[in-house]
Amino acid sequence: MTPLADARPQSVTHETPADESLFSSDAGTVTVWSDIGCPWATLALHTLHAAAKRRRAELVVDHRIFPLELFNSQSTPKPIIDAEIVAIGAKVPALGWRLWSAPEYTYPVTTLPAMAAVQAAKAPEVGGLRASDQLDTALRHAFYAESRCVSITSEILAVAEVCPLVNAKALAVALERGEGRSAVHRNFAVAQGPRVQGSPHLFTAAGVDVHNPGADFRWTGNPQKGGFPDFHAYSADWADEVLDSVAGPQQR
Template sequence: MNPLAETPSMSVTPGTRQEDSLLSRDARTVTVWSDIGCPWATLALHTVHAAAERRGTELLVDHRVFPLELFNSQSTPKPIIDAEVVAIGAKVPALGWRLWSAPEYTYPVSTLPAMEAVQAAKAPEVGGLRASDQLDTALRHAFYAQGRCISIVPEILAVAEECPLVDEKALASAVERGEGRAAVYRDWAVARSPRVQGSPHLFTAAGVDVHNPGADFRWTADPNEGGFPDFHAYSADWAEGVLDSVTAQE
């Protein structure tokens, strides 16, 4: 199973009362299931954040974990990520991505520690939901644009120090206690259900239900056998619908 290479889809379903395990019941919040090591998820998050900034909308994102390495029983292969970074970075240069330029031995073998930290940052004493989103954004930038090893706690905490909303000392203490680990595994249990189709999948309480929106691409062959992502086009229009969904509740 390789959820990172799944075919993108997009749908909007009528608003229904969902379980808290699937999405936030806060009508102003966008719940995003993803893996930090998924370039498509990072593109989607960049798109919705940029749209919110243009509109002057305060965006609340509740990050849930779709842990690719647990699904696949291996770290996501670097050649797959490299191919997607090239395809996406060429189509959306505003991302500022670049191919891994640090020594190969420093390449992150796991994104679980980073995602655990993002979950731990949701605690009020660390910063809460906005701090968690700020940390997630910063960790993605550190990986895709700066070539930093976000597998190791010292680097994660160094990134956290750059986030004004995150109490780095409280986060360090939470990480030391293993806070966030249980949340990752709880999310994995939910992510294995058919409701979450892959990374990324976005939900809102008003009924938005979109998997990898805006991207028109296909793999030329199995990515594990030398295939390439043929990225035809990207539309950011979907983000307006997501923002309309949450701002209509204000």
């Protein structure tokens, strides 16, 4: 998902790497720029995790924030997210998504607190990168599959409690101190540059540079004026190429 526009799928490309402000320089890490409130990003992350599980490969994800509501100066409109959930959920039922089933007044107005918590979870005392990724996955599941309001700190911490890698008490202390919030704005500053095209955008130190991989779709009209995502096909093949780029020789 790009600001005020639809996400344009691209194939995996290889370009000159190593800007640490843009992605991790660690050869075994996949850097993913996204918004928790972006269904396309959640699909990409699900695909990446599923491929790693199938390959029995270690996956390290460094989550960076592409904050749609800061780009657009508004919450991402629920009708747009609903349309994308229907289109994606029908094409990839393994996601287990459903339309929002809780009371409308409990719908998340912002995803910034959830994304700040994912950043705060990177601290060693909270759990580190793997804990951060586990929390991100759990928060997405809470929103898309369980209709939970991930705008609220108490709900974020309840989700963290069921993440084995996350020290939920340490996370609560970090959030009280405002940890993670500054990372949202630092990431926003980088995301406004030309390299990050939208949510999701994946990078690796080996040169992978791909925006919204695998999805072949178009909007039938302006999504803010009643258009629908016409989702033609989805290929998960891109995930193996990304994993190959971060794998050691023994894992390929």
